Amino acid sequence: DAKTTQPPSMDCAEGRAANLPCNHSTISGNEYVYWYRQIHSQGPQYIIHGLKNNETNEMASLIITEDRKSSTLILPHATLRDTAVYYCIVREYNFNKFYFGSGTKLNVKP
Amino acid sequence: NAGVTQTPKFQVLKTGQSMTLQCAQDMNHEYMSWYRQDPGMGLRLIHYSVGAGITDQGEVPNGYNVSRSTTEDFPLRLLSAAPSQTSVYFCASSDSDRPYEQYFGPGTRLTVT
Numbered sequence: 001d002a003k004t005t006q007p008p009s010m011d012c013a014e015g016r017a018a019n020l021p022c023n024h025s026t027i028s029g030n031e032y033v034y035w036y037r038q039i040h041s042q043g044p045q046y047i048i049h050g051l052k053n054n055e056t057n058e059m060a061s062l063i064i065t066e067d068r069k070s071s072t073l074i075l076p077h078a079t080l081r082d083t084a085v086y087y088c089i090v091r092e093y094n095f096n097k098f099y100f101g102s103g104t105k106l107n108v109k110p
Numbered sequence: 111n112a113g114v115t116q117t118p119k120f121q122v123l124k125t126g127q128s129m130t131l132q133c134a135q136d137m138n139h140e141y142m143s144w145y146r147q148d149p150g151m152g153l154r155l156i157h158y159s160v161g162a163g164i165t166d167q168g169e170v171p172n173g174y175n176v177s178r179s180t181t182e183d184f185p186l187r188l189l190s191a192a193p194s195q196t197s198v199y200f201c202a203s204s205d206s207d208r209p210y211e212q213y214f215g216p217g218t219r220l221t222v223t
Contacts, residue, residue, distance in 0.1 A: 097158055100153040
């Protein structure tokens with residue numbers, strides 16, 4: 001399984017874009033990048049995933065570098081409710097055995 | 111739909127006691143998983159199931175048993191509770207068409223004294 005590296009914490013001003021980086025230099029060709037977040041003590045919530053193309057949904061955008069060794073999750077207009085721990089996970093598609101790391105604690109400040 | 115439900119919400123056990131954490135989902139999902147989350151840490155996978163009658167171990171299976179007799183239910187049994195099992199336990203389910211999109215329950219906060 002590819003290992004991921006994320007900064008332990010980041011700050012972002014409310015209304016600004018939050019850019020959360022993730023390094024996954026050992027990713028293999030059939031592994032996807034998935035992002036989840038965990039707000040306070042709730043269960044994690046799926047955000048977005050991608051293989052090599054950039055992806056966008058109603059929650060966020062995912063930018064994956066051409067060599068696939070890193071990616072960035074973008075929250076275009078962060079709100080206080082986006083304060084959470086964000087997890088970057090690299091796994092094959094049809095395999096639900098997820099391993100969550102420590103993630104990045106995003107603090108959105110007014 | 112209630113989604114994923116877990117009972118109890120809170121539990122205190124003495125060392126050596128056994129108990130079962132309940133998890134149920136009403137979305138007809140094939141995949142279900144149990145995770146534990148220690149304070150300040152990420153989630154770690156305990157056991158998972160890809161369908162009724164099929165279970166497998168995750169990252170930290172020791173001290174826990176699971177079974178999956180129905181699609182809806184996936185109970186987690188603590189055989190002989192230890193203080194090291196003090197944690198928050200999350201159950202999750204996902205559809206086989208979108209296995210990565212896991213839906214999590216609210217968690218069970220377990221303290222072992």
